[in-house]
Amino acid sequence: MKKKIVIVGGGIIGCVSAIYLNRYGHDVSIIEKSENLGGVLTDQKFNQDIFLKGTQYLDVNVEWFRVLKELVPDLNIFDYSYGSYTNLNSFNFNSEDFAIPVFNFDLEKENIQNNHYQYKSLADRINQYPEDIKSQLIKFFSNSEIDLNKISSACVGNLGISRVALIKNENLKKLKSENKIIDDLYAIKRNEIYNHNLQYALPKNGFTEFFLRLRKKLEKENIKVFTNSRIFPEWKNGNLEIALNNKKINNDCIFWSGNPTHLIQKFLDSKLDSFVFRTLQVNANIENLKIKERFIQVYSKSSKIFRINLYNLNNIPKIGVECFFHKEDSKNILNEALGILKKFKLELKYSETTINKNLINRFDIFTISDKQTIEQFLQKTKNSNLLFSPWTSYGRTEKIEKILDNFKKLNLIN
Ligand SMILES: Cc1cc2nc3c(=O)[nH]c(=O)nc-3n(C[C@H](O)[C@H](O)[C@H](O)COP(=O)(O)OP(=O)(O)OC[C@H]3O[C@@H](n4cnc5c(N)ncnc54)[C@H](O)[C@@H]3O)c2cc1C
Incomplete structure (x- = not known):
């Protein structure tokens, strides 16, 4: 059945999820607080030069990469020849x-x-x-x-x-x-x-340009993309309610793909022991x-x-x-x-x-003490309209595979 799904966060996980959900006929929107899509996958400009911000290679031999490359083909694939x-x-x-x-x-x-x-x-x-x-x-x-x-x-x-x-x-x-x-x-x-x-990939002209092109393709596939739009979480009876420009966004499901710290803190009304690395x-x-x-x-x-x-x-x-x-x-x-x-x-x-x-x-x-708190949060929100990014996963592929699995469990995709 067609569902209205709102994805909070337009990083790589949000974008790839949107493509999959859209292909199963759902009505999908991405809401991103920054000016551009891409999240941590960005470049840094210095004078005339563009540098990658961090090590940001994309895995190649995975299904989600093929899906992405179909939309924006200019990804350079190379062999990862050093490194243990x-x-x-x-x-x-x-x-x-x-x-x-x-x-x-x-x-x-x-x-x-x-x-x-x-x-x-x-x-x-x-x-x-x-x-x-x-x-x-x-x-x-x-x-x-x-x-x-x-x-x-x-x-x-x-x-x-x-x-x-x-x-x-x-x-x-x-x-x-x-x-x-x-x-x-x-x-x-x-x-x-x-x-x-082992093969990995980088966009030919950096991530900023890549995500601009990806955005156009997503919109062409009828995925709605809102940038410069930060969602402030509001909890009502264990359900997450979201609004844009003071207007409530009705939805069947919210996928919170960004960092969940703020969301959990707001729900539990207490600070989490977390720190930035x-x-x-x-x-x-x-x-x-x-x-x-x-x-x-x-x-x-x-x-x-x-x-x-x-x-x-x-x-x-x-x-x-x-x-x-x-x-x-x-x-x-x-x-x-x-x-x-x-x-x-x-x-x-x-x-x-x-x-x-x-x-x-x-x-x-x-931190270790937070693991229990987060599990409590997961239990309490189990039957709500909310899904969020696997918090213990680090790599992109791991995150994407886990979230696609969750979509399958909810019969959102096959
Ligand atoms: C320096 C560095 C190197 C890395 N190297 C690798 C690597 O080599 N291989 C690998 O697999 N992984 C690597 N990772 C990890 C990998 O980058 C991440 O797991 C993955 O890219 C994160 O994507 P994401 O979409 O989950 O999150 P993000 O990229 O963080 O995207 C989340 C998005 O949500 C938005 N957002 C958050 N809150 C809100 C809100 N309230 N309202 C609206 N929008 C919101 C944010 O602005 C952001 O755009 C690296 C990470 C870093 C930082």
């Missing part, structure tokens, strides 16, 4: 057990707010946790050959990093014996571990080499960097480096990154006039 990778299928590991909610507010808040990790290593950091979480983490890492004393304390801070840190014993041993691990850097060529032909991103154009996109995940205790990304936008090769030390000098960060790349036999130079840096809000982190 682990196939998690053989491990009995559920990210919800300890991924984002593993954070203990009191222990972590101060470090993050002071832009500094006090812990000397990952072992040191894990040691601070309550016994139950500590044992989960130790069990998790015991499947790997990772030496917790050698690895940076920042690692568990990122779900992605903790995932890739789980490297199968045999592989790491083999790499060590063949001297393919460079110094104490746990940055390994992906194809040295598995022969996965920020990283520093330093970008520059690369002068001396036309490169294919590459990506390096760094686990070194001696480096502040945790990710180095090489990519092209408008055919200009760029370097993007992410680290946890917010006050760091841009040049130091770039030079350190170039030093690491040199170990991978990539000799690059950056162009000084294009250096730019910005702080990125990666996500709000809910």
